Amino acid sequence: MIIDIKELNEFEEIIGYSFKNIEILEKSLTHSSYSNEDKSYSKVNNERLEFLGDAVLSITVSRFIFDKFPEYPEGDLTKLRSQVVCEDTLSLVAANLQIGRFLLLGKGEEASGGRERKSILADAVEAIIAAIYIDGGYRKAEEFVLDNLTKYIQLAVKGKIVTDFKSYLQEYYQSKSQSCKIRYVVTKEEGPDHEKMFHVNVLVNKTVVGKGTGKSKKLAEQDAAKNALKSEGQLNE
Template sequence: MTSLKESMKKDLLEFEKIINYDFKNKELLQIALTHSSFANEHKCFLYNERLEFLGDSVLGLVVSDYIFNVKKNFPEGKLTKIRATVVCEESLSKVAKQINIGNYLFLGKGEKISGGRNRISILADAIEAVIAAIYIDGGYECAKEFILFYLRDTIHNTIDGNIFRDYKTILQEIIQSKNEKLTYKLVDEKGPDHNKEFEMQVRSGGDVLGEGKGKNKKEAEKEAAKNALIKMGQL
């Protein structure tokens, strides 16, 4: 029977091929892909939270430096908004899915069963951890190359105003991470059949998180979710 460490080594080598980066220190990549739930089950393993912390800063610096130099006429406020849109869970989770990082994460049994391999927050955190691991292993330029390879299109789409943000999914992930549930409720409907306006509330428990209006219920729900995220300081 293949031992745990042998199977982990196989996964690490496969993942290196996917991201086209060969780690000098393989342990860094192992830590980057290890979730706390796995480390808690296997007491001898470190996990990726400290790397996430560093990776977030490296990511922010690379994106800031890139847009600062690409858009020399943009004021500070606009640069900040672009960076916030790029450096977010949604963008990072898309990168994570592109490289199938979820398949290579070392998760505890409970986290696997509850869908951890597809959870946006876990995927985004893992990408930040991998960025930090590359930064430590190969330096700033290697980390920059990795970040821009996967996020350059997102940066330019954001600059051009072509980025689409799925506010309902973002809000749902945030609320699920707190073990709470979201509900949407129709609170008003007015106007003639050919020109109706719907007003929806999004709630968690008994709390109203946000309200939104639209020409149909789905549009109103999206607006409610967006307004909830703004109130929560997530946008």
């Protein structure tokens, strides 16, 4: 056991599932960069679990949206699933569950910001899904998936999962601290009334984390939130 048992128990409380075999939870949190550095640990990482978790995740979301939206044709179901079962969404789930805190990473990966890297976080979510599936069966894994992804399915149906950067930003910072306050401040308006351009800063507490522009305050706020997410590594450039 490499991760302290108290930390694993804390993580169990966060995800709402207690493992019968705690070692498989540790395995799901072990990145290959760690096992590559520690030769005694070389065959223990979460890559195989990611493979299985991806399949469990896909079938769970597929069945849920198949039942929930009987009027959707195949193409719409496929599009909806792809919006939910993706790196961006899974990294948000990981942030909500504080997964980055508990990962075992190699020194190089740790130094380069691996605990906040979207790909690593998304893969860890899939590995945890597989660990729950192996330890507790499909129903427990399904429960975990739907508890953590149903709200994103609802956002995707409303067309907000990609375009509502303000909600994305709010969720991201609240996953770090429930006490943070996010404000949008118009710093400048320019141009004639029929072609006005707004400049907006988004502040977390008193720190400017992003700036944006738009032809309305709402568009400028969304642009500022989008740029803040990019600077935090939560969106691709």
